[in-house]
Amino acid sequence: MLLSIRSLTKVFPGTRALDDVDLDIAAGEVHALLGENGAGKSTLIKCLTGAYLRDGGTITLEGAPIDPRSTLQAQELGIGTVYQEVNLLPNLTVAQNLMFGREPRRFGLIDMRGMRSQARATLAQYGLSIDVDRDLGSYSVAIQQIVAIARAVEISGKVLILDEPTASLDAAEVAMVFDVVRGLRDRGMAIVFVSHFLDQVFDLADRVTILRNGRRVASQPIVGLSRMALVEQMLGRALEEVVASPAPEAEQAPAMLHFDGIGRAGVVAPFDLTVAAGEVVGLAGLLGSGRTETAEMLFGIRPAQTGTARDADGPLDLRHPRAAIAAGFGFAPEDRKTDGIVADLSIRENIILGLQARRGWARPIPRAEQNRLADDYIRQLDIRTSGREKPIGELSGGNQQKAVLARWLAMNPRFLILDEPTRGIDVGAHAEILRLIRTLTDKGLSLLLISSELDELVAVADRVIVLRDRAHVAQLTGAAVGADAIMHAIAGTGDAA
Amino acid sequence: MTVLSRIAPQLIVLAALIALVSVFYPGFLSIDIQNGRPVGPVIDILKRSAPVALLAVGMTLVIATRGIDLSVGTIMAICGAAAAWALTQGLGAGAAIALALTAGLAAGLWNGVLVAVVGIQPFVATLILMTMGRGVAQLITEGRILTFTDPGFGWVGSGVALGLPVPVWIWLATAIAVAVIMRRTALGLLVEAVGINRRAAHLAGVNATVLLIAVYIASGFCAALAGIVVTADIRGADANNAGLWLELDAILAVVIGGNSLLGGRFSVAASVLGALIIQTISAGILLAGFASEYNLIIKAGLVLIILVLQSPRIASEWRLWRDSHRAERGRT
C-alpha cells in the first residue's frame, strides 16, 4: 500500500470527529471518501495534510511512518491537496501561480522566460494550452481547478487529495477535470476523492470508503456496488428519494410579484417575471450565464437599473438588501463562506442574525426565544452539532449550509431566493431539504431556485427559466419541465419556448 | 461563556501584579484618609487610569468592527482645548463640557464617514485626523497653554465624590453604561457580526454603514470624556501634549483585554482591566524604586509576557493538552 492509516482518532470538545479509522490507498487508484455531512471526511483529510494534529493513530507512506505537522510538510512528503474553493491567487498570472515559491532563478532574480516555458510544459501534460501570462482569475473555475491540481502534483507527486473539487463546475467542466485525474491515476498516483455527487463517484472511483459518525463503516471496490447500497451504508438507513412533482396546480394561483423589464446593463439583460404565491421558479443555465447575477439583482445587492418590481399593493423598493428584506424577500447565497456564515458567532446567533437585524438593535430577541428558534431549526434541518452555542465555523461544510438556510427560514419571507441551496449537502439531508421546501411552498412561500442539478430543478420547480449569456432565453412550464428539455434549452439545441 | 470566565485571565494578571508590587512595596494596598480624601497607591492608580480606560472603552468597539482609531489622543487635545477656550470666554462649566462633548462627537462622525461611507481603511482614515487634529487644537489655544480657574470644571478632574475621585466614577460609569447597552440590546451582536464578516452581515440585513459610523462616534465621545478629565485635572489645555501617544496605550489595553485586532468578539470589561494593568505596571515600577530609565523597558517586558501567555497558539495548545488528558481519564 502506498498510504496506510491505522486507528486515526481526532477529538474536538464535545465531538469525536474520527474514531479509530483505518484506510488503505494504493498507488494508481482513485479512492472515494463518502459520508454524511459531519461524518469526518474533511477532518480525516486535514489530519493527513497536517492542518490538524491527530490525537491518535499512525500514518504510513511507502512503508515509512510519517507525522505531518503542517500542510507545507505534508506537501514535501508527497501529499498535495486541492479544495473546493480554489486556493490560489487570482491576481497573479497562471505561470506565477503554478511556480509560486519554486520560481526558476538566474543571477538570483526570477527567470521570467524560464518560468513561462516551464509553466507551459507542465500544463501541456494536462492538455491545456493557455496563455500563462494572463491572470489566473480571468480563466474559468475549471481551468483554475486544473492549475491547482497541476501545482499540487508538481510539488507533491505521490498522493493527491481532492475535497469536493467539482461542487462549482458544470457537466462539461467536470468531464475535463476527470480526464486530468484519470491521467494522473494511470501515471501511478494515489488519489483521494471526496464528493456528495454519487454519479461522479461511480464515474471516477475505483474503491470507496464510507465514514459514519467518525467511524469507518466499509472499504470496498466500487464495481458491483449499487447506488442504493452505497446510500444505505452512508446513512445507516434506506433513503426515500424525492420524486418529481406532478404537473403543478399553482398555475391557477394569481401572481404575487411582478418584475417588468428588470435588468442591469452588462450584467443581466432586461426580462419580465411573475411569481405566484407558493410557486417554485427554477433558474437553469451554465456557470456564468447570469443566474447568480439575476438573484443578486432581485435582492438589491447589485440593484436593477431598468424596470420595476411590484406586488398587489404597489411598487417595491429593491435598491439594497435591507429594502428587499423589508419587502419580504430572502436570499441564501451560493458562497456560504464569504456571503453566508459569520464564522466566530454561534449557530444560534447565526440563525437569529437576520431576524434580529430586521427587528432593529433596540429590540433584542429574548434569549429563550432565540434558543427555541435555534433548537427548532437544528432539529428540522438535522444540523449535526454538539449544541447551539458551537461557533458555526466549526461545523462541517454541509451543516454550515443548513444553518444559513435556517437563518432565512426563520425570517419567514414570502419570496425566498436560493442559490445552489444543496451544494455540499449529503444525499440524506438533500432529500430532507427538498421535502421541507415542499412543505413551505404548500403554505404559500414562493421560491426562486438556482441549481446546477437538473434533477433537483425537475423535482421541485413548477417552472424553469433558462439563461444563456446573461439573458433569459427560454421558459419551461408544467409537464415540459424535464431534465432533457432543460439541457437542450441550456445548450440552445432544443425547440423549447 | 460567562462574563467572569471571559475576564478571568485579566483578573489573574492584575492580582499577580498587585502581589508582585506588594512584595517590593509593602504599603501598596494601604489607603489613608486625609482631609476627607482617600489617598494611597491604589486610589492613585484608579484615578490615573481614567484617560486610557475611557479611550479603551471606545477603542474596544472600533476594534470589534475590525477597525482602529488612531485619532483618540488628538481628539482629547481638541476637546480639552475647546473646553478651556469656553471657560476663558467666560462660559460656565456646563457649557464647556457640552462644547467638548460635541467636538468629540463631531470628530467621531468625521472618522466614521471616512471609514463607512467613503471606504477609506480605518488606519489611514483616522491617521488623517490624528495629524490634522493637533493643528486644530493649536489653533484653538493659539499655541499657548490655556489655563482657567473654574472650580466647578476643576472638580471633574480632581474632585472626590462618595469616597472616590470623580474621574474614577466617570470611567466606571462609562464602561458599565457601554457594556450594558451592548449586551442588553442587540448592538453587541450586530457589531461583532459586522466585524467578523461585513458582507454576510450586510446580506442578512444588518445596517453595517450606520453601525460603523456609530462606533467611531462612540470612540470620539469617550475621547472627549478623557480630554475633559485631563484638562480639568491640570486646569489647563496643552494642545501639544494632551493625550499624546495615548492611542497606543488604549490599543494595548484592548489587546491585553484579550480582544482580537481582527475584530469580532469583544469585552469592554476586559479592556478596562487592561487599562488598569498598564497603569499598575507603570506605578509599580516607580513604587518598587526602579530608576525611571527602566520604566519603559520593564513595562514592555511585562506586556510581552502577558501577550505571549494570552496568544491563541498557547491557548489552543493548552486546550489540546487539557482535552487529551481528559480523554485519557475518560478512557480509563
Ligand SMILES: Nc1ncnc2c1ncn2[C@@H]1O[C@H](COP(=O)(O)OP(=O)(O)OP(=O)(O)O)[C@@H](O)[C@H]1O
Ligand atoms: N475546528 C473544529 N472544531 C470543532 N469541531 C469541529 C472542527 N472541525 C470539524 N469539527 C466537527 O467534526 C465533525 C466532522 O466534521 P467534518 O468537517 O470532518 O465533516 P465532513 O464529513 O467533511 O462533512 P461535510 O460533508 O459537511 O463537509 C463535525 O461534527 C464537526 O462539527
Ligand SMILES: [Mg+2]
Ligand atoms: Mg467537508
